[in-house]
Amino acid sequence: MLITALRTLRARWVTFVGSFTALALGVALLTVTGLALASSLDVPDRAPERFAAAPVVVQGQDTLRVPTPVGDRVHRLAHPRPVPAHTIARLKRLGPVAEDRAFPVRAADGTRLTGRPWSIAAFTPYDLTAGRAPKAPHEAVATGPGVRPGDRLRTDHGVLHVVGTAEPGTALREAALFVTDARAAALAPAAPTRLVVDAAPAAVRAAVADAPGVQVLTGAARRLADPGPDRDAEALTAMNALFGTAGGVTAFVSVFVVASTFAFAVAQRRREFGLLRTVGATPGLLRRTVAAEALLVGLLAAATGCVLGGLGAPYLAAWAADAGLAPAWFEIGAHGWPYHLAFWTGLLVALLGVAAASWRAGRTAPAQALREAAVDAGARTPGRLLCGAALLLTAAVTLALALACDPGGLLGRKSYVSRPMLLITAVALLAPVLLPPLFRLMVRLPGVTAMLVRENAAAGVRRTAAVAAPVLVTVGLAGSLLGATATVQAAKSAETRARSAAHFVVTPRGDTALDAATLRRLGTVPGTTVSATSPSAVYVLEEGVALIRSQARAADPDALAATSRLPLTAGRVTGLDDDSIIVNEEWERHRVGDRVDVWLGDGTRRSLRIAAVMRTGTGDNGVYVTPANAPGARPDRVDVRLVPDADPGTAATALRAAAGPSAEVRTTDEWLRATHPEAGRTTRYGLFLVLGIALLHTALSLVNTAVMATSDRAPELAALRLAGATRAQTLRLVAAEALAVVAVGGLLGLLVAVLNLLGMRGALALLEVPAPVRLPWPALGAVLAACAALAVTASVTSAALTLRRRA
Incomplete structure (x- = not known):
């Protein structure tokens, strides 16, 4: 088997290189993220700094x-x-x-x-x-x-x-x-x-x-x-979440791309398998040959990927430290389990990627195999369609359960990172059914070129699906992750805006608090109602075992009622006093009139009566107490509401004079834009890291698959030349097919992103948070343009070399 496998690999070196590249890159990325995750699990011993010389x-x-x-x-x-x-x-x-x-x-x-x-x-x-x-x-x-x-x-x-x-x-x-x-x-x-x-x-x-x-x-x-x-410890916790997310996305993309590449490599050899079956090869012989080839390629590629990952991990750590995602001292440690995990995962994926295709090749009769070599009539296998439908049904059922039981959970990172993976896999499995009608809908231009693009796509469903798969992953992940982040951020901003009835917000310049003299001056500005609030925290023991920390703000009840529109489901803001608290529906006990045992921000234990209950919303509603229940808290914000006849310009001037140089006066919209940006720097860099690793793999996989698919079309391209097509016409046809495949793959990826964001929109509607769905059109356009450029370049270059060899 090994000798046969070596000879077949030598004869089909393009397929070997493509499979090797896909697997080696996947294992390398798994190794890099695994090493980064392993290195973020241990907090280093830090020596005292501020009081290093203190007895x-x-x-x-x-x-x-x-x-x-x-x-x-x-x-x-x-x-x-x-x-x-x-x-x-x-x-x-x-x-x-x-x-x-x-x-x-x-x-x-x-x-x-x-x-x-x-x-x-x-x-x-x-x-x-x-x-x-x-x-x-x-x-x-x-x-x-x-x-x-x-x-x-x-x-x-x-x-x-x-x-x-x-x-x-x-x-x-x-x-x-x-x-x-x-x-x-x-x-x-x-x-x-x-x-x-x-x-x-x-x-x-x-x-x-x-x-x-x-x-x-x-x-x-x-x-x-x-x-x-x-x-x-906090930095390492954030890094664990970041590298854990990156590792999960990398694992999914790697498994998806490697399995797709290996399955396509086996599917390319249907004519070869038909000939072997015709001359007497048994199904078991074919399966053992394919498995031996996958084992050989898998061993070499997995080992190479581990070496590349070990060399690349320090660069990832240095970038993370420079970008502020990791502390300056963060570095890659000596860990063995990421290498084992990446190596054996890559090898297992390689074997599983050819298992189904080799089993089907062994069961196919000789004449049937030769007939399928010309047209992909058997791409729509019942098992593939059944798995795709099952995954799609699973995504729908889990979404419905989440909307019914915990809509707020759909706004979490774990949900909007994992859910697109399920949809992407389902759509990829159903691609043989979805691609032909999509091509007929999209490529309706008159002329021979458009007709050839439609018919070639319909005849080569496996090839088309293999090239479209990396585009589907790229667009689906980019649209889902960036769109989910933008949607959640917009929801939080809209929720904060809806909670405020103030016209102006006064905040200290820098990280300091507002002093008593400034607060007194602001309170004397005519035509205004001011509400000074302070940040604090409240701790509650839920279910007897979980100590939960809730962000709290301390405020005067009457002023708070005048300058805010809290999303109350029960009670009233003016019912708040020194013996009560306003909670949200996330609390274990949230019925008006009940008493809850809490610990205040300084650790003082109190029993407070629930005066009002707020909706959960996006999770930022927190709780409210009076200043008496926030010892040590200092005001960091003053909300200012104007009386009906007050002039905003005159009030703004008076407020700035009262605030002095130590505080800043902004309109509520200006304050919202400053404190609720589209995405924080750390969030953006974290998304760039997660998407960058995934898109690097899918981009190279797109080039790799396009080269493999085009190199296998030498007889078809030669037939076009014999039919009278010029070299330029043939290359234009290849470029048009590549563009059409990228467009269809992008459309399927956009479908995945829209379905994911619609589920999030449903959760926001149930939480009564007004926010539109945000699709990152500029990012999607850039990703799709990059995929188109890579696919066209790889396909045309490979076709040009193939035509030269044929000549």
């Missing part, structure tokens, strides 16, 4: 820990608690204490800095590179390039004289500005959430024993006091 760090409660029957459930608090004053007094009796009082600073040029007391700088440590330490209230030590001693720094806290510059002795990267301890205490009068104690750790632990939740950090645990201590 002991005492930190207030910053996590909520709730015991359940299946173990403790932990969430990070939205508003960490400060260290109690009596605990600080007790710690000061043990030794020197440096309080870390941080406050935001905004320079006149818009630069955002973090102000800190100079006494805390020694525990990073920050070393003076020039000048001296601050001694007067108006003096400061600055970090970073471009600042020198003697500079005057204009900030929202007045003019500061830079008397020194400093650099951290660790990898900490922070735009810090150090002032005297007295000045920091005046600018940040709230009790500190962390401090450094120069005392024995055991004595410090004994001193804080009666302060619940207060942590004593020493050694490597001091990194928990760094900014964003969970940033590595």
Whole structure:
């Protein structure tokens, strides 16, 4: 069998190269995404940065820990608690204490800095590179390039004289500005959430024993006091989701393309199989020969793909880090299972790709095989049509169940990534039935060329379906993923717009909060009703085991009712008070009047009455509480509604004067465009990564399949030349056929995208969110144009070489 397989591969080297290329590329992409996913599973050990030189760090409660029957459930608090004053007094009796009082600073040029007391700088440590330490209230030590001693720094806290510059002795990267301890205490009068104690750790632990939740950090645990201590874990969680999605899409595209290519390669040899059956070859001999060829090609291609994937994975990691999708430290580790998974998956797909075709070839009688070699009359096999119909029915049933039980689930990434795969496979299996009528509908131009395109497509259904398959995958995935993202984003924007009755929105410039003086000035603007809201969080234990964190906003009920149109299903906004909460239908308990046990943003446990219930919507409705139930929350938004007779221009001018330079006044539509863009940078890059990997494979597969299909048409092209067609006419016919096949494949892909987005539109309608379906026409046009260029170039080039050999 092996010798026979080698001889047949040598005789059909174009088919061998095509199958080898498809499988090697598929295995390489699986290896790359597998290695990236494996490398994102482990959080590296990080050394302390901000307090690397601190003997002991005492930190207030910053996590909520709730015991359940299946173990403790932990969430990070939205508003960490400060260290109690009596605990600080007790710690000061043990030794020197440096309080870390941080406050935001905004320079006149818009630069955002973090102000800190100079006494805390020694525990990073920050070393003076020039000048001296601050001694007067108006003096400061600055970090970073471009600042020198003697500079005057204009900030929202007045003019500061830079008397020194400093650099951290660790990898900490922070735009810090150090002032005297007295000045920091005046600018940040709230009790500190962390401090450094120069005392024995055991004595410090004994001193804080009666302060619940207060942590004593020493050694490597001091990194928990760094900014964003969970940033590595959060980054890896995001990378897991990203590379998991990319791996899933890559696996689907690879399996689809490789199986299609191998099945087409076997189908091309029907005449050869008919001749072998005529001279006495048994069905078992044919099956073993085809399996041996697939095994040989599969082994070589899978091994090559693993090598290529191992070489390409570091480039993917570097790109992900440069694009901000991964931390700067992310790199590919030494993992073995992605190689095994990719190798054996590729080999199995190669064998399965030829299994059905080889089984059918073995069962075909000699005369029947020779008859089918001329026309693809047997492309519409009952098994293929039955599988396609079953997958289509499965997609319809699962969609109906999702719409009936959980319409919001259709808006999730898992749904709009996986559902197109089911539809693409179903449409590809039904392609032999769909392609002929589509060609007759689309290619209705008069003339010999149009007639030949129609008849050739009808006679070569397998060839047409094989070339159209990569286009179907490309357009279907691009339309579904980009369209779903745009549709969900538009729905979120429309939902936010529908919730607001405000004419203007005032927000702080940068990441700071609005100060009390600004809020007082905004409240005095005539002809307006203002509602200041603060971001917070509420935690609830559902089903006794799941600790759920819900985004919350704290607001005055009367002002909130005047400036918003919350999508309530029960209750009223003005029913909110310090003993109640507004929840949404996602909560386990969501009946007006019921009481729910919750933990507030600082970990305080409360029992609150449900005052009103909102629709679930797209999942961004969150909950609402009063400021009394959001301790530590600071206003970051003011919604302004004008009275009926107020002039918008006059009101805008007055609002900007009251807001001052530290806040920005925008109309509600301007604020929506700024805060709800079409897609965030990370989302766009993530989609580019997922689609880029998939489209790379399908693009090369399109070229590969077009070359394989055209090289097999040498007798047909020679017959056209003998019938009187010139070389140019023959090549134009090949180009026209390639364009027609790409157009039909694009139409089927568009059908998949539309069906997927219509299901999402139905979910939005059930959720009562007004949003249109967004099809990414520019992206689809670019993808289709690229597919057309690749298919025409590959087909015409291959046909030209074939005609030259025939001559």
